[in-house]
């Protein structure tokens with residue numbers, strides 16, 4: 629099968645709305661909210677995340693600032709007898725997997741995030757890397773073209789199945805291995821990676837400290853990480869995807885940037901670079917409503933051992 633190049637992907641047809649999730653364990657429900665002024669998702673199917681007082685959101689009105697684009701059609705109007713169902717990341721991404729690559733916000737990420745990844749990838753050649761939360765493998769080609777050996781991990785079997793379908797030749801050659809595994813179940817203590825990339829996954833992770841501890845366990849001393857996500861200051865409450873008039877809500881967790889930085893430092897990751905981007909510094913933002921809060925961020929990290 630031909631590898632889909634980024635430029636060949638056709639977008640839109642799916643609207644994803646992000647919001648916040650008030651709870652964590654797998655599929656569960658929350659009481660209906662009185663007000664959901666939707667905002668469309670952005671990058672990722674993503675996330676929001678919850679910090680400690682997020683439980684307080686439950687039962688209260690939720691409002692969104694239109695992180696990307698308000699989409700009134702997808703504003704849920706649920707009655708008390710019809711509570712909103714919140715899916716785990718695994719189940720939620722399984723549900724939206726077929727729509728992920730055609731989601732209209734992919735173009736936003738390709739224009740704004742992809743160049744940063746490409747820049748970072750320049751000195752990653754003939755090395756051994758991992759993509760945590762690889763999804764449908766949208767960022768793999770850059771690294772495969774540079775003769776890297778890559779392990780892709782994803783908790784969603786449907787996402788990883790699509791990823792495998794895109795890269796059969798690399799899988800046959802053994803340069804790409806795709807694993808339907810949560811980061812927390814990676815157990816390859818014999819192999820340490822030269823680099824790790826994880827794009828728009830942190831907001832799917834409730835236990836960020838455990839996530840960073842796992843990165844530490846699987847990376848070489850001197851190895852680099854590229855970690856990016858929707859900025860936690862964006863005013864959305866949980867991940868909401870509207871696909872063919874079906875609303876999918878995925879649990880999400882917002883981790884304050886300061887907390888993320890502290891945890892990286894605690895686990896001996898040097899923050900080589902941190903950047904966050906306001907609307908004015910990005911492309912394809914004309915439909916994004918607010919411009920006073922950063923839209924996304926990325927870290928480049930080096931494990932000091």
Ligand SMILES: C[S@@+](CC[C@H](N)C(=O)[O-])C[C@H]1O[C@@H](n2cnc3c(N)ncnc32)[C@H](O)[C@@H]1O
Pocket residue numbers: 671672673674717718721760761762763764765766767781782783784787809810811812826827828829832833
């Ligand atoms: C927003 S998508 C990003 C996919 C890909 N990184 C990209 O840039 O297109 C988030 C992905 O993280 C995966 N994910 C969420 N929690 C995970 C976990 N604990 N371990 C591995 N993958 C996870 C989801 O299944 C989903 O495919």
